[in-house]
Amino acid sequence: MNELSETRRLRAEVPADLDLAGAEARFLAGLEADAPRRRAVMRFVRPLPLAAAGAVAVAGAVAVSYLGADGGGEPTAVEVANVSALMDRAAAAALKDPLPVPRPDQYLYQEMQETQPASASDDARWLGRQHVRTWQSVDGSRPDLSRHRTLPPLPIPGRPLPSTATEAAHAPEEMVSEPCGTRAPIDRPYLGAVPADPDALLRLLDESGGDGDRGDRLWESASDVLVSSAAPPKVRAALYRAIARIPGVRVVDDSQDAAGRHGVAVARVVDGVREELIFDRATFRFLGERGVVVESGDQGPAGALVASSAILRVSVVDAPPKPGPKAERADC
């Protein structure tokens, strides 16, 4: 039993033989209505989610006014220009990054910690934590390995830690993922083949998908890449400079990663959540991510933690450890 099988069970009671009469009637009516204007066949195959884009624009507007205000105890936002200054420093620090260049046959090892809200009921809520180690094949030709371990839960600030939080912690889990074949350079664990140029990186990030408007897509892809891959110093530096050019990015003076380390962050509000990429204040090394609710709503009250992570260690190794007999296997 794991999160995947639990997901498969969710709403599995929806029957396979649902009534299609209504859908078919509408489809056939549309087919007929379309027939006279058959020349207009070349429409968008993939229509933009217009409703979502509109909603994001609204969230963005709220974010600006929120970040502009310097409320007591809230993180202070500073001017946009400082995003460039911060990312310049991070880029300069990246250029001194000691991570050795991996060979194609080696593995990128990453050790992370993650925190996110968990609940057993309305009253029993806490912060669940896990420790994650991943070994990713650099050239994608060998299986990847990941190991997950549950860490002791933390109370939500201002609330007691419910007893359910400490009961039955998961046994450590292992997963072996089969190779996925050639990936686009931007999707590889080591970004050895992407251009060390901010504009070129922005184009690649835009193409790699995501939702909402261009800023949302770029931000989501950039955070993904930052958290899940390593890069040559020049590429890393270019990535930071690319992030500085994403619209709507602000600086947050004080943030905290999942390991409790404080730092300064660049942040962007997406769907009422301020998503922060945290950097060490002295070394400007990337520490991790944090998401905080800025608009009270379904995701919780303003100020509530949505998720946080901390990158504890990144290195290059020759091979992953041998998976145990209980390791879960995943296809590509």
Place this chain on the structure above:
Amino acid sequence: MPHTARKVPPRDPPAPPHDLDDASVIVWSLREPERFAALFRRHAPAIMRYVVRRLGPGPADDIVAETFLVAFRARASYDTARGDARAWLYGIATNLVRRHRRDEVRQLRALARTGADPVTESFSDAADTRLSAGAARRALAAALARLPAAQRDVLLLVAWEGLTYDEAGRALGVPAGTVRSRMNRARGKLRGALGGIDPTAVTEEQADE
């Protein structure tokens, strides 16, 4: 049903219509649009269940009809090297589902909050006992609601619909490697949210309470 070999791609031998693959049906429908209805009959049941599972029965008729209409209008640009149109259709359906992203999230949060699922309530009377969601299902729903839409799409296409990473990538227009990294991130988050909960603990209640 009558058909001639010249209406199917030359690499396909003549075959009765029910044996035509999706690509052949699509090519055929360029000349005879009504042939496209075969694609609906073939794939609509699975697409319908997928849409209902994500959003409930309310908007499903419209979304399923629109999925096949969008596909119909775009059929000239379909890559006929792909015999099976499943990934293509799931991609279109997923795009349309995303327009209802806020409803989807709202319903997942309702399930997380109350243990009752607004999406499946109309199907639950078929069972002798009603399953009131246990802690794991509620935590899972909360975590699904928190996922970025792109990660939720990947997870549900793979976990519910059995798409391979390659198919999910084609559906969403991203490389398989991207699907995999989204999948890993999504699973990591769900795992974290389920941490400490025994997923087998489900409360059973009598149908009449």
